[in-house]
Amino acid sequence: MKINAYIARMNKAYLFADIARRVAEYTAAHPGQDILRLGIGDVTRPLSPHVAQAFSKAALDMGTPEGFRGYPPYEGYDFLLDAIIEKEYAPLGVKLTRREIFVSDGAKSDTGNIQELFSPDTRIAVTDPVYPVYVDSNAMAGRLGFQENGVYPRLITLPCTPETGFAPKLPDEPVDVLYLCSPNNPTGTALTYEQLAPIVRWANAHGALIVFDAAYKAYITDKNVPHSIFEIEGARTCAVECCSFSKNAGFTGVRCAYTVIPEELTGLDGDRPVSIGALWRRRGESKNNGVSYPVQVAAAAALDDTGAREVRALVDGYLSNARVIREGLEKAGFTVFGGVNSPYIWLKTPGQMGSWEFFDALLSRAQVVGTPGAGFGAAGEGYLRLTAFNTPENTQAAVDRIVRAF
Ligand SMILES: Cc1ncc(COP(=O)(O)O)c(C=O)c1O
Missing domain, CATH: 3.90.1150.10 (Aspartate Aminotransferase, domain 1)
Structure with missing residues (x-):
């Protein structure tokens, strides 16, 4: 072969x-x-004691006739979707429905897999420096060409330095998808409302998609830094947001994350708008069988008051x-x-x-x-x-x- x-x-x-x-x-x-x-x-x-207890109790429940569960719903149990809606987004003034949240095993998988929804000739832009997953996943799909002297010929890189305030300068050339990570790995800086709003406006004006990686949102302490791109006006028509329980609840070994895709977000099949959420759902139904029950119970426990x-x-x-x-x-x-x-x-x-x-x-x-x-x-x-x-x-x-x- x-x-x-x-x-x-x-x-x-x-x-x-x-x-x-x-x-x-x-x-x-x-x-x-x-x-x-x-x-x-x-x-x-x-893991915190409350989360570990919920995790182990759910595992023991699976060993009882009443508590046993087979395949979970593809996109997550309602109890976790509701907890995410009420505890993570409602306090920000962001309204989401269950159908807009997709639970998964990791933000690495989600940010790496989302490119499967893009056509082969999609023009990709990333910040420099960058979390390597965004680049590698598109490179593996052949979207960036072969690397020459450490550079992918079809990748657009946007330097983020002290001179740019660690925000990307908006690209002059055509871009279809822009990956952003805030708070950022590796620079540790975060985009403010003032820095993010023009990027959202640019994406809407150019029909570009923003893949927004918010894996570190729990670390935000500054008032002028958004916890979600959906706090910015217009983001629902240009962005998906990838979040994780890894860096807040310590789930790097447990594995649970979620991606938010607004209902009105579309891409083009020729001239025909196609729902990105529907595509992601369709892809997931063929490639995943969901996240295990004890893990989702543990994730929901990380969001309750205790x-x-x-x-x-x-x-x-x-x-x-x-x-x-x-x-x-x-x-x-x-x-x-x-x-x-x-x-x-x-x-x-x-x-x-x-x-x-x-x-x-x-x-x-x-x-x-x-x-x-x-x-x-x-x-x-x-x-x-x-x-x-x-x-x-x-x-x-x-x-x-x-x-x-x-
Ligand atoms: C920016 C960023 N996104 C995603 C991840 C991975 O998250 P997860 O453990 O949910 O796969 C990491 C892990 O280091 C990260 O730095």
């Missing part, structure tokens, strides 16, 4: 493998040294770490971004150091592991991402070591 050359000829997923190799080489040469890891974006705290309180404490703990990193490094003279509405801190490398050079220096001089910004795109060169997903003690120790070493 012939393979999909668009996958075969992709660059290897170097970034985290490269980091792991460098850390392994360093520890082999310096045995016994205590390495502090502020690199990976996985949560570190356990769960929300406990989840808030988890997020606040990470935000407190983010503050320690941001303020500690700022005080020592570093230039830092993010960490206010996000668990990520985007650290400018000192002097003219490159991302990888600073990564190596940080490892050898402070025994701290970060993620080189260049791994997220060309505009990430000269930056390093640090994460707040650690204990307060390790976070403080890492900051102390960095400040002492540089």
